[in-house]
Amino acid sequence: MTAPAPVETLDLAARFPDWVTADARPGYSGWIVEKDKLPDFARALRDDLGYDYLSSVTGVDYLPEGKMEVVYHAYKTTGGPGVVFKVQVARQDPVEVPSLVSIYPGAEFQEREAWDLLGIKFTGHPDLRRILMWEDFAGHPLRKDWREPYFEEEFKPFKSRWPEGKFQMAEDKARLGDNLSFPAGFDPQKKTDFDPEKALYEALRQYQKTESGLETEHLLVNIGPHHPSTHGVFRVAVVLDGETVLSLKPVMGYLHRNHEKIGERNTFLMNMPYTDRLDYLTSMSNNFGYALAVEKLMGITPPERAEYIRVMMAELTRIANHVWAIGFLLNDLGAYFTPMLYAQEERELILDIFEAVSGSRMMCNYFRFGGVARDLPDGVLEKVRDLAFERLPRKVDELEALLADNEIIRSRGIGQGVLTAEDAIRYSAAGPLLRASGIPYDVRRAEPYSIYDRLEFDVACRPNGDIYDRMMIRFDEIRQSLRIIQQTVKQMPGGPIMAVKPAYQVRVPPGEAYGRVEGPKGELGFYIVSTGKSSPWRYHVRAPSFINLTAFGPMCVGQKIADLVAILGSIDIVLGECDR
Amino acid sequence: MSEMYGKGILKGLGVTLKRFWDTYWEDAIWLFRQVTRGERRYRSPEGIAHRASKNTRGIFTVQYPEEKLPVPEEFRFVPFLVYEEGPNGEKVMRCTSCGICSRVCPPQCIWIVRTTDPETGRPIPDPAEFYIDVDICMNCGLCAEFCPFDAIKMDHDYELASFGRSVYDKEKLAKPVAYYESIRPLNAARENAARAAKEAARFATSAKPEA
Amino acid sequence: MDTNELNAPGYEIPPEVQGQVAITTLDRIYNWGRRASVWPMMFGLACCAIEMICTAASRFDLARFGMEIMRPSPRQSDLMIVSGTVTKKMVPIIVRLYNQMPEPKYVLAMGACASGGGPFKEGYNVVSGIDKFIPVDVYVPGCPPTPQALLNGLMKIQEKISGEHWRTSRWYQKGGDQAEIPIPILGPDLIDPRKVEEYSRRLAESEA
Numbered sequence: 001m002t003a004p005a006p007v008e009t010l011d012l013a014a015r016f017p018d019w020v021t022a023d024a025r026p027g028y029s030g031w032i033v034e035k036d037k038l039p040d041f042a043r044a045l046r047d048d049l050g051y052d053y054l055s056s057v058t059g060v061d062y063l064p065e066g067k068m069e070v071v072y073h074a075y076k077t078t079g080g081p082g083v084v085f086k087v088q089v090a091r092q093d094p095v096e097v098p099s100l101v102s103i104y105p106g107a108e109f110q111e112r113e114a115w116d117l118l119g120i121k122f123t124g125h126p127d128l129r130r131i132l133m134w135e136d137f138a139g140h141p142l143r144k145d146w147r148e149p150y151f152e153e154e155f156k157p158f159k160s161r162w163p164e165g166k167f168q169m170a171e172d173k174a175r176l177g178d179n180l181s182f183p184a185g186f187d188p189q190k191k192t193d194f195d196p197e198k199a200l201y202e203a204l205r206q207y208q209k210t211e212s213g214l215e216t217e218h219l220l221v222n223i224g225p226h227h228p229s230t231h232g233v234f235r236v237a238v239v240l241d242g243e244t245v246l247s248l249k250p251v252m253g254y255l256h257r258n259h260e261k262i263g264e265r266n267t268f269l270m271n272m273p274y275t276d277r278l279d280y281l282t283s284m285s286n287n288f289g290y291a292l293a294v295e296k297l298m299g300i301t302p303p304e305r306a307e308y309i310r311v312m313m314a315e316l317t318r319i320a321n322h323v324w325a326i327g328f329l330l331n332d333l334g335a336y337f338t339p340m341l342y343a344q345e346e347r348e349l350i351l352d353i354f355e356a357v358s359g360s361r362m363m364c365n366y367f368r369f370g371g372v373a374r375d376l377p378d379g380v381l382e383k384v385r386d387l388a389f390e391r392l393p394r395k396v397d398e399l400e401a402l403l404a405d406n407e408i409i410r411s412r413g414i415g416q417g418v419l420t421a422e423d424a425i426r427y428s429a430a431g432p433l434l435r436a437s438g439i440p441y442d443v444r445r446a447e448p449y450s451i452y453d454r455l456e457f458d459v460a461c462r463p464n465g466d467i468y469d470r471m472m473i474r475f476d477e478i479r480q481s482l483r484i485i486q487q488t489v490k491q492m493p494g495g496p497i498m499a500v501k502p503a504y505q506v507r508v509p510p511g512e513a514y515g516r517v518e519g520p521k522g523e524l525g526f527y528i529v530s531t532g533k534s535s536p537w538r539y540h541v542r543a544p545s546f547i548n549l550t551a552f553g554p555m556c557v558g559q560k561i562a563d564l565v566a567i568l569g570s571i572d573i574v575l576g577e578c579d580r
Numbered sequence: 581m582s583e584m585y586g587k588g589i590l591k592g593l594g595v596t597l598k599r600f601w602d603t604y605w606e607d608a609i610w611l612f613r614q615v616t617r618g619e620r621r622y623r624s625p626e627g628i629a630h631r632a633s634k635n636t637r638g639i640f641t642v643q644y645p646e647e648k649l650p651v652p653e654e655f656r657f658v659p660f661l662v663y664e665e666g667p668n669g670e671k672v673m674r675c676t677s678c679g680i681c682s683r684v685c686p687p688q689c690i691w692i693v694r695t696t697d698p699e700t701g702r703p704i705p706d707p708a709e710f711y712i713d714v715d716i717c718m719n720c721g722l723c724a725e726f727c728p729f730d731a732i733k734m735d736h737d738y739e740l741a742s743f744g745r746s747v748y749d750k751e752k753l754a755k756p757v758a759y760y761e762s763i764r765p766l767n768a769a770r771e772n773a774a775r776a777a778k779e780a781a782r783f784a785t786s787a788k789p790e791a
Numbered sequence: 792m793d794t795n796e797l798n799a800p801g802y803e804i805p806p807e808v809q810g811q812v813a814i815t816t817l818d819r820i821y822n823w824g825r826r827a828s829v830w831p832m833m834f835g836l837a838c839c840a841i842e843m844i845c846t847a848a849s850r851f852d853l854a855r856f857g858m859e860i861m862r863p864s865p866r867q868s869d870l871m872i873v874s875g876t877v878t879k880k881m882v883p884i885i886v887r888l889y890n891q892m893p894e895p896k897y898v899l900a901m902g903a904c905a906s907g908g909g910p911f912k913e914g915y916n917v918v919s920g921i922d923k924f925i926p927v928d929v930y931v932p933g934c935p936p937t938p939q940a941l942l943n944g945l946m947k948i949q950e951k952i953s954g955e956h957w958r959t960s961r962w963y964q965k966g967g968d969q970a971e972i973p974i975p976i977l978g979p980d981l982i983d984p985r986k987v988e989e990y991s992r993r994l995a996e997s998e999a
C-alpha cells in the first residue's frame with residue numbers, strides 16, 4: 001500500500017535554469033521546456049527525480065498565438081502529485097518536437113495520435129503513422145483551422161435551431177451532399193488506387209528475424225475489425241511463424257467518433273452526456289473524471305452527500321465493469337458464455353440501480369458540475385444495501401469458485417502473457433493491468449480525490465503480471481469496491497446534492513486543468529483548456545484502454561496466437577474509449 | 581501443469597450444478613406460493629419484481645413481449661411535448677418556444693420555429709413548428725432538465741421501431757399532461773406543487789399594494 | 792408460435808380431423824420457419840453492441856425468438872444488426888460483410904447512430920446512417936435502445952418476414968440476387984464509387 005508522498009516543492013526552473021521556465025500564464029501551471037532539451041530533461045526527470053510514469057501526452061493548438069504546444073503529465077508510481085511540462089513550437093509546417101518514446105515507451109501511441117489529429121511531427125519516433133484516421137486522409141482534424149464537412153458554427157448552440165429553426169438535415173446543406181470534403185484540386189473520378197494498408201504492413205514487417213532451426217514461411221494474419229474476440233471493432237495485424245507471434249501491430253480508429261473535436265464545440269455541460277459514450281460500460285466513472293476536471297477549473301467542490309453518491313456510483317460501475325470483463329475473458333479462453341451469463345445477472349441488477357437513479361442503463365449522464373443531477377429516488381439506497389451487503393459478496397465468491405481453481409484457466413493463464421513491473425511502468429499501463437504486475441499504484445490512493453482519503457480500502461495488487469493474475473485482481477477489486485460501497489451506504493449523509501444552482505451555462509475561468517480518476521480500466525484523465533468562453537478550447541481524454549494497448553504488442557511477441565486473444569481479453573479494452 | 585487433477589473443474593461444475601438445481605427448486609417454491617397465496621412466477625408483477633430483486637435465483641429471463649420489465653420513474657427515452665386540454669378540448673401546449681431546450685441540446689437535434697403575431701410582428705409564446713430528429717437525439721434528458729415551463733419531458737415508451745427514419749414533428753411529439761402524470765407521478769406532483777406555490781407567491785405580491 | 796396463427800387456412804376442417812392435420816399456405820409455413828430462425832451476425836460496433844449482447848444474455852434471452860445462434864461469419868447469417876456508430880474507416884468493412892451475406896438478408900439499424908448518424912453525426916469520421924450504403928429494413932431509435940426496444944425491433948423484422956411471398960421474393964427471381972454493392976474507397980475522404988459523378992458535378996457547381 002502506498003501512502004501519499006509528502007508534497008515537496010519542486011522548482012524545476014532553478015534546477016534546470018537554461019532548459020526550463022515556469023508557465024506563468026494565468027490559470028496555468030507547470031513548466032515550459034526548451035524544445036531541443038526535452039529528451040535530456042525527460043531523462044533527468046525520470047532517473048534523478050523519480051517521475052517514472054508518463055501518464056498523458058497531448059497537443060494543443062493555440063491558433064491565435066500561432067503556437068502549438070505539447071503537454072506532458074508525469075507522475076511517480078510511489079504516489080503524490082505529478083509534474084506538468086510543455087514544449088512550445090511555432091505553428092508552421094512542419095511542427096516538430098523530439099519524441100520521448102526512447103525514454104517513456106508509453107508515449108508511443110499518444111504521440112502517434114498527436115501526429116494524426118494535430119499534425120505534430122515527433123522526430124525520432126520509431127513508427128510515426130496515423131493511428132485513428134487512415135493514412136491518406138487529408139488534414140489534421142483537431143487543428144483549429146480544420147473544418148469538417150458538416151461544419152456549421154464555431155460553437156454550440158447553433159443559431160439555425162431557434163427561433164427560425166426550419167428543420168434541415170445536415171447532408172442537405174453540405175456541399176457534396178454527404179459528410180465528406182476533398183482537398184482542393186482533387187478529382188474523385190480520376191484517382192482511386194489508394195492503399196490504406198501499405199504503411200501498416202511495412203511497419204509490421206520490421207521485426208528481428210531469428211535464425212534458428214528450420215526456415216519457415218512467415219504468415220501475415222489480420223484479426224478483426226470484425227472478429228468476435230476483439231471486443232468491438234479492433235484489429236490486430238500479426239506476423240506468425242507457425243503459431244508463434246513474431247510481430248504485432250494493433251490497428252484502431254474504426255470507432256473514432258471525433259469525441260474531442262465535437263467536445264471543443266460543445267458547451268461544458270453538453271460534454272457530460274458525450275463522456276458517457278467514451279467507455280460505455282463505465283459511464284459513471286467517465287462523468288466523475290470530467291466533472292472533477294471542470295470543477296477544478298471552476299474552483300467548486302460538491303456537497304458531502306453528492307460526494308458520497310458519486311463514490312457509490314463509481315464503485316458500482318467498477319463492479320459492473322469487472323464482472324463483464326471476467327465474463328468476456330472467459331469467453332476468449334473458450335468457456336463459451338456460461339461464466340459470462342452468470343456475471344451478466346449481477347451486472348443487470350447494478351444497471352437497474354443506474355436506471356432508477358439516472359434514467360438510463362448505460363448512458364447515465366448523472367454528474368453535474370458541483371454535484372449530481374438528482375437525489376437518490378426512494379428505495380435506491382435500500383437496493384444498493386441489499387446488493388452490497390448480501391447478494392454481491394455471495395455471488396462474487398460463487399463466480400470465483402467457478403473459475404479460480406479451474407485447471408484449464410490456470411494452465412492457460414499462469415505464466416502466459418507476462419508483463420513485468422518495469423515494463424508496465426515503462427509502457428504507462430494503468431489500472432488492473434499495472435496492479436497485476438505488482439505495482440500498487442491507484443489514483444484513489446496516490447492522489448486521492450473526492451472522499452477516497454476518508455474511506456477504508458486496500459489497493460489490490462498481484463505479483464506475477466500474467467493473464468491469471470489479471471483475472472484474479474478483478475475479483476480483488478470487486479471486493480474492495482464492495483467495502484467502499486458498504487461504507488458509503490452506512491455513512492451516507494443528508495443535505496443538498498448541488499453546491500451551486502443548476503445551470504446549463506457555467507462560467508469557467510480561463511486556464512488549464514487535468515482531472516483524473518481511477519476508472520475501472522485505469523487512470524482516466526481529462527485535460528481541459530478554457531479561454532473563459534462557454535466551450536473548452538482544448539478537451540483531451542487520457543483513455544486507459546488506448547494507452548494500455550501500448551503494452552499489448554510487446555506482451556504478445558513470442559506467444560502463441562491463441563494466447564493473443566486471451567491477453568487482449570485480460571487487458572480489457574473498450575473501443576469507444578480507445579478510439580474516442 | 582503439475583496440479584492437473586481436475587478438482588478445480590469439478591468445483592466449478594458444482595457451481596453450475598447448484599444453479600441448475602436452483603432453477604427447479606425456485607419453481608417448486610413458486611408453485612407452493614401459487615397454491616397458498618395465488619402469486620405466480622411468470623407473467624405477473626410480483627414475479628417480475630422478484631426476478632429483479634436481490635433474491636432472484638434460477639430463471640432470470642423476463643419474457644418480453646409477454647412480460648415487460650417495468651421502467652423506473654426517471655427512465656428516459658426520446659423527449660415529448662406536454663400539452664394541456666383547453667376548455668373546448670383543444671390542445672394548449674405548455675411550450676412557449678423560449679428555445680432553452682434547443683440551446684442546451686448537446687447534439688443540437690431540436691428545431692423550433694417561433695410564432696410571431698402577424699399584425700405586430702412580436703413573438704407569441706407558442707411554437708409554430710417543433711422538430712426533433714430522433715436519429716440524432718442521444719436521450720440525455722438535458723432538455724427536460726432545464727425546461728423552465730415543464731413543457732418537454734422524457735418519454736417512457738421505448739417501442740418505437742419503424743421501417744423508416746424518425747423525425748418527429750409537433751403533432752407526433754405532443755402528449756397530454758395526463759399521460760405525463762401517469763408515467764412520472766412523483767415528478768409531476770412536485771412540479772405542480774412548485775408551480776402552485778409560485779402562482780400563490782405572485783398572487784400575494786400583486787395583491788399587496790391594493791391592501 | 793401460436794398454432795392458431797399457422798393453422799388458419801380459411802378452409803373448413805372437418806371436426807373429426809381437427810387437431811390432427813394442419814392446413815396452411817406455403818407462404819405461411821415458409822415465413823413461419825424463416826422468422827423463427829433468424830440468425831443474426833455477431834457483429835458489434837459501439838455502445839449499442841453492449842445492449843445487443845445484453846439482449847442475447849440472461850435477462851432478455853434472444854433464444855426465445857430463435858435468434859440465439861449469433862454467427863460471426865456473414866456467410867451463415869441472415870440478419871445484420873448494425874449496432875452503433877458507423878465510421879468512415881469501418882464502412883468498407885461493413886459493406887463487404889453485407890455483400891458476403893447470402894440472400895435472404897435483412898439489416899436492422901440499431902440506435903440513433905446507425906439510423907441517421909446520431910449524436911456524433913457532425914463528426915468528420917462518422918457516416919450519417921448506414922442506409923446511405925446498404926438497404927436497411929428496420930430502424931430502432933434510442934441511444935442506446937434498451938434490450939426490450941431492440942426486441943421490439945426484431946419483432947418488426949419478423950413482421951416484415953411474415954409479409955413476404957415466396958413467389959415474389961427477390962432471391963428466387965431470375966437475376967434477383969442483388970448486385971454487389973461497390974466497396975467505398977478510403978482516399979482523402981470516404982469515396983462512394985456509386986456517387987463519384989455526382990461529387991464531380993457538385994464540385995464543379997460549387998466552384999462555378
